[in-house]
Amino acid sequence: MLKYQQIAIEIEKFIEDHTLQQGDKLPVLEKLMTQFEVSKSTITKSLDLLEKKGVIFQVRGSGIFVRRHKRKGYISLLSNQGFKESLEDFNITTKVIELEVRKPTQEAAHNLNIEPDNDVYYVKRVRYINGQTLCLEESFYNKSIITYLNKEIVSESIFNYIREGLGLKVGFSDLYLRADKLKEEEAKYLGLKKGEPKIYVETIFHLTNGQPFDFSKVSYNYEQSQFFIQANSHFL
Amino acid sequence: MLKYQQIAIEIEKFIEDHTLQQGDKLPVLEKLMTQFEVSKSTITKSLDLLEKKGVIFQVRGSGIFVRRHKRKGYISLLSNQGFKESLEDFNITTKVIELEVRKPTQEAAHNLNIEPDNDVYYVKRVRYINGQTLCLEESFYNKSIITYLNKEIVSESIFNYIREGLGLKVGFSDLYLRADKLKEEEAKYLGLKKGEPKIYVETIFHLTNGQPFDFSKVSYNYEQSQFFIQANSHFL
DNA sequence: GAGTGGTCTAGACCACGAC
DNA sequence: TCGTGGTCTAGACCACTCG
Numbered sequence: 001m002l003k004y005q006q007i008a009i010e011i012e013k014f015i016e017d018h019t020l021q022q023g024d025k026l027p028v029l030e031k032l033m034t035q036f037e038v039s040k041s042t043i044t045k046s047l048d049l050l051e052k053k054g055v056i057f058q059v060r061g062s063g064i065f066v067r068r069h070k071r072k073g074y075i076s077l078l079s080n081q082g083f084k085e086s087l088e089d090f091n092i093t094t095k096v097i098e099l100e101v102r103k104p105t106q107e108a109a110h111n112l113n114i115e116p117d118n119d120v121y122y123v124k125r126v127r128y129i130n131g132q133t134l135c136l137e138e139s140f141y142n143k144s145i146i147t148y149l150n151k152e153i154v155s156e157s158i159f160n161y162i163r164e165g166l167g168l169k170v171g172f173s174d175l176y177l178r179a180d181k182l183k184e185e186e187a188k189y190l191g192l193k194k195g196e197p198k199i200y201v202e203t204i205f206h207l208t209n210g211q212p213f214d215f216s217k218v219s220y221n222y223e224q225s226q227f228f229i230q231a232n233s234h235f236l
Numbered sequence: 237m238l239k240y241q242q243i244a245i246e247i248e249k250f251i252e253d254h255t256l257q258q259g260d261k262l263p264v265l266e267k268l269m270t271q272f273e274v275s276k277s278t279i280t281k282s283l284d285l286l287e288k289k290g291v292i293f294q295v296r297g298s299g300i301f302v303r304r305h306k307r308k309g310y311i312s313l314l315s316n317q318g319f320k321e322s323l324e325d326f327n328i329t330t331k332v333i334e335l336e337v338r339k340p341t342q343e344a345a346h347n348l349n350i351e352p353d354n355d356v357y358y359v360k361r362v363r364y365i366n367g368q369t370l371c372l373e374e375s376f377y378n379k380s381i382i383t384y385l386n387k388e389i390v391s392e393s394i395f396n397y398i399r400e401g402l403g404l405k406v407g408f409s410d411l412y413l414r415a416d417k418l419k420e421e422e423a424k425y426l427g428l429k430k431g432e433p434k435i436y437v438e439t440i441f442h443l444t445n446g447q448p449f450d451f452s453k454v455s456y457n458y459e460q461s462q463f464f465i466q467a468n469s470h471f472l
Numbered sequence: 473g474a475g476t477g478g479t480c481t482a483g484a485c486c487a488c489g490a491c
Numbered sequence: 492t493c494g495t496g497g498t499c500t501a502g503a504c505c506a507c508t509c510g
Contacts, residue, residue: 002479023446029496039481041277044497052288057408059445060496061489067446069410077313077413078467172293174305175465177313179415179433179458197415197433197458209295209508210259210303222415222433229411229465231314238498264476275500280478296477297507445489 004045007036011046012055015066022068026056029064054078054230067230074228077175090129096154097189098124101143108140111204111215119143123154126189132224133190139216146213162213171208177201182219190221197222240281243272247282248291251302258304262292265300290314290466303466310464313411327366330391333425334360337379344376347440347451355379359390362425368460369426375452382449398449407444413437418455426457433458 011026020026027035032043047064050056057067073090104112104120112120121141127134139158141149146162153161162168180200187194198219205214247262256262263271268279283300286292293303309326340348340356348356357377363370375394377385382398389397398404416436423430434455441450 004479028494030494040483040496042480045479047496054408057442057444057446058496059489060487062445062495063489064496065446067408071412074412077465079469170469172290172303172469173467175467176307176310176462177435177464178462179435179456181433197417199413199415199435206293208293209298210293210301220415226412226414228413229313231409231411233315233406233408240498266476276477276502278499281498283477294477295508297475297509299476299508 003036003038004042004049007032007038007043007046008049010036011050015055020066022066022070024066026064026066051232054232069228069230071228074226077177077227077229091131092134093128094155095126095128096123096151097126098122099149099151099154104140108215111202112140112142112212114142114144121146121149123149123158125154129224133192133221134224135218135220136186136189137216137218139214142211142213145207145211168213169208171206171210173203173205175201175203186219190219192221192223199225199227239272239274240278240285243268243274243279243282244285246272247286251291256302258302258306260302262300262302287468290468305464305466307464310462313413313463313465328370329364331362331364332359332387332390333362334358335385335387335390340376344451347438348376348378348448350378350380357382357385359385359394361390365460369428369457370460371454371456372422372425373452373454375450378447378449381443381447404449405444407442407446409439409441411437411439422455426455428457428459435461435463 011032014020015026026032029040029043033040036043047056047058051058054067054069056064058064100122101119102122103116104114104118106116108120109116109118114120120143121139123137123139123141125137125139127137145168146166149158149161153165159170163170178200179197181195182190182192182198184194186198187196190198199222201218201220203214203216203218204212205216206212247268250256251262262268265276265279269276272279283292283294287294290303290305292300294300336358337355338358339352340350340354342352344356345352345354350356356379357375359373359375359377361373361375363373381404382402385394385397389401395406399406414436415433417431418426418428418434420430422434423432426434435458437454437456439450439452439454440448441452442448
C-alpha cells in the first residue's frame with residue numbers, strides 16, 4: 001500500500017469515526033505532515049485523492065473541509081464498478097437469465113473494438129434490491145481477455161472475480177445514459193408496464209492499459225433507482 | 237495562468253490539431269519535460285488534470301495515450317456548468333418563463349442551507365436545442381450571494397455572469413438524477429404527453445468556499461437529451 | 473534489461489482569506 | 492499581516508511493461 005493511499009484511507013476513517021459533517025474543518029497541512037511524518041506533497045496527493053472522491057474540499061488561505069452529500073440510497077455513477085459502495089446497506093441479489101459464449105452483435109463488436117468473429121461471453125441478468133427489481137442487464141465480455149466465466153461467478157460480483165480471480169486491473173469506463181420507454185420484454189423482467197419510463201445506460205469498461213473488455217446495456221426500474229454524481233470544476 | 241494549466245491546454249490542443257485517436261501515444265515524460273522546460277512534477281500535474289478530464293490515460297511502464305469517447309451530442313454530467321462544452325456545435329436558446337425574488341420553498345431552503353425568510357431569485361426557463369425543447373429548468377439562487385439578476389442575464393449564460401460579472405468562483409456540485417413520468421404542466425412546456433418519460437436532475441452548486449448558491453431542478457425531454465460520464469477508478 | 477511512468481522528499485516561493 | 496493551501500523545482504528511487 002502506498003503512503004498517500006494509506007493516509008487517504010486514514011483521513012477518511014477519521015471523518016467517519018468522528019462523524020464530521022459538511023463544512024467541518026480538518027487539521028491544517030502542517031499538522032497532517034507532522035502527524036503522518038511525510039512531506040508536504042505526499043499529504044497533498046492524499047488530499048487531492050479525497051477531493052476527487054468527493055470526500056473533502058480544499059480552500060486556499062482557509063483550510064480543508066469535509067464534503068458530504070446528504071442523500072442516502074443513490075447509486076454513484078462515478079465509482080466505476082458495481083453498486084457495492086453506494087448501496088452497501090441494501091440487499092442486492094441477482095438472477096442469471098442467460099450465460100453463453102457467442103459471436104458479438106455488430107454494436108458489441110464495435111464498442112469492444114474486436115472483430116465480428118471473435119468470441120464474447122454474453123450475460124443477461126436481473127438484479128434485485130431488497131426484493132424489488134432494480135435493473136435488467138446485458139453484458140458482452142471480450143473472451144480473449146475474460147477467458148472464463150461460469151454461472152456461479154456470474155451470480156456474484158463479476159468485477160471482483162475479474163480483479164481477484166483473473167488478476168486484471170480495471171481502469172476507466174465510458175458511460176452513456178438516457179431515458180426511454182420500456183419495451184414489452186424489458187417491462188416483463190422488471191415487473192413494470194410497457195411504455196413506462198426507464199433509465200438506460202450503456203457502459204464500456206476498459207483495463208488500465210486501455211483495452212475495452214466489457215460492453216454492457218442496463219435498463220433500470222425508475223421506481224427503484226436514483227443516481228448521484230459529485231462534480232468538481234477544477235478544469236477551468 | 238499557471239504553468240501546468242497552460243501545458244494541459246497545449247497538450248489538448250496538440251491532440252486536437254493532430255486529430256489523434258483513442259489509443260494514440262503521446263511523447264514520453266522526458267520529452268515533454270524538455271519541450272516545455274519544466275520539472276517532472278509539473279508535467280505530471282498537467283497530465284493528471286487531463287486524465288481527470290478524460291482526455292488521456294497513463295500506463296506505467298508503457299506510455300501516455302489519448303482517450304476519446306466516440307459519441308457526439310451527449311451532455312457531459314461532469315463539466316459542472318451548463319452545456320457549452322459538450323454541446324458547443326449545437327444551437328442552444330432559452331425562453332424565460334418567470335424571474336422574481338421570493339421566499340424559498342422548504343426544499344430549496346434546505347438545499348441552499350438558508351432560512352425560510354431569506355430571499356432567493358427564482359428562475360424558470362425552457363431551453364431549446366436546434367429548435368427542439370431540451371429541458372424545463374427551475375432554479376433558486378441565494379440572493380445574499382447572487383445579489384442581482386435581470387431578464388437579460390437570465391436569457392444568456394447565468395454562470396458566465398456569476399463568474400465574470402459578480403467575480404465569484406464556482407466550485408463543486410452535487411447532482412441527483414432519476415427517471416420519472418412527465419406531469420401535465422411539464423409535458424406542456426416540453427411539447428410531450430403527460431406520463432411520458434423524463435430525466436429529472438436536481439443539482440446543488442457550491443462556490444469554491446463550499447457555500448451553496450444555486451439549487452436547480454431540471455426535467456429533460458427524453459427524445460432530445462442523452463448524457464455521458466467518463467469515470468476513472470483511481471480510488472481503489 | 474532498457475524504457476517509462478509513479479512515488480516521495482525538502483525546501484523556496486506564491487496567492488488567497490481572515491482578522 | 493499572518494495563516495493556510497498551491498505551485499514548482501531537482502533529484503533519488505521504485506514498479507510496471509515489453510521486447
